Amino acid sequence: MPAQLDHLLVPSHDKLASARQLAELLGVPWSATGIGAFVPVYVNDGLTLDFDAWPEPLPKIHFAFRMSDGEFDAVLARIQAAGIPYRSAVHGPVDSKVDTAHGGRIVYWNVPDGHQWEMLTVSYARAPLAEQGS
Numbered sequence: 001m002p003a004q005l006d007h008l009l010v011p012s013h014d015k016l017a018s019a020r021q022l023a024e025l026l027g028v029p030w031s032a033t034g035i036g037a038f039v040p041v042y043v044n045d046g047l048t049l050d051f052d053a054w055p056e057p058l059p060k061i062h063f064a065f066r067m068s069d070g071e072f073d074a075v076l077a078r079i080q081a082a083g084i085p086y087r088s089a090v091h092g093p094v095d096s097k098v099d100t101a102h103g104g105r106i107v108y109w110n111v112p113d114g115h116q117w118e119m120l121t122v123s124y125a126r127a128p129l130a131e132q133g134s
Contacts, residue, residue, distance in 0.1 A: 004046055010061070011054035012113045015039045019051040021111070025078050026065065062090075064118040064125075072105055072121050084109050090118070 012018040016032060019039040023030035026043065034040040038050035043065070067075070076098070079086055086109040088099040099106040104122025111117065 006046065007040075007048040007050055008063075009038070010049050010051045010063075010113075010115065011058045012051050013053070013058070015051040015053045018111065018113055019049075021082075022049070022117070025075055025082070025084075027071070027074060027078070058113055060114040060116070062116045062118065064120060066120055066123055069105070069121050072107075072119055075119055076107060079107070079109060090116070 010018070015037075016039055019030050019041050023041045026041075028042055028044070030039070030041040032039060034050060038052055041049045041051065043049055049063075076086075085094040086096060086107050087094050088097040088107065089095075090108055102120075102122060102124040104120055104124075106118065106120040106124075108116060108118050
């Protein structure tokens with residue numbers, strides 16, 4: 001079996017609030033308690049984000065989630081309902097727009113911890129395995 005990413009630690013000021021917000025936006029399960037001091041968000045069957053309280057300064061991390069068009073629409077609706085500012089460019093201004101320049105749809109938003117979240121419907125980072133010859 002090739003290596004698969006299983007879990008990541010997400011540094012946060014308030015691990016409960018941060019985990020709850022991401023889980024609610026993505027529409028995935030989470031738990032207020034996990035292994036050790038972590039607050040897990042179960043992104044999918046193979047990936048858990050473990051939120052953890054860290055001292056200042058927190059590193060700023062970019063997390064990207066690829067999803068279907070239907071899931072994208074649902075998450076974007078939850079972002080809008082929560083009043084979270086979002087944008088179409090990774091380093092651009094808040095424009096409340098969706099980027100469609102890469103063959104799919106992309107949106108970025110930041111959280112108080114400084115992390116940048118991205119959701120996209122088509123990966124611009126790699127071609128599907130069928131196109132790679134694997």
